Amino acid sequence: MIDNESTLQTGVGRIPNSVFPYLANKRDLGIHTETFTDGIIDLIEKGVITCRKKSLHQGKIVSSFCMGTNASMIMLTIIRSSNFVRVTTSMIRM
Numbered sequence: 292m293i294d295n296e297s298t299l300q301t302g303v304g305r306i307p308n309s310v311f312p313y314l315a316n317k318r319d320l321g322i323h324t325e326t327f328t329d330g331i332i333d334l335i336e337k338g339v340i341t342c343r344k345k346s347l348h349q350g351k352i353v354s355s356f357c358m359g360t361n362a363s364m365i366m367l368t369i370i371r372s373s374n375f376v377r378v379t380t381s382m383i384r385m
Contacts, residue, residue, distance in 0.1 A: 321345035
């Protein structure tokens with residue numbers, strides 16, 4: 292259902308978080324979503340999420356806000372120490 296190089300929009304809750312482990316064998320996924328969650332972190336660390344093939348904001352995760360639990364410190368480190376994540380209040384392109 293989800294091809295390599297796809298760009299995903301994920302939500303919050305059990306359903307999106309239950310899907311993330313099944314994406315571990317994918318390559319070059321992108322994220323363009325409202326919510327950056329813990330489930331995304333594992334896929335970044337495994338090299339699954341690279342955002343290399345996105346047509347909009349290539350090379351960046353785009354999110355409106357972040358929500359985490361166990362991995363919150365890792366999430367903050369990723370967001371603060373790299374240009375890989377772009378947190379924006381609006382994803383409307385003019």
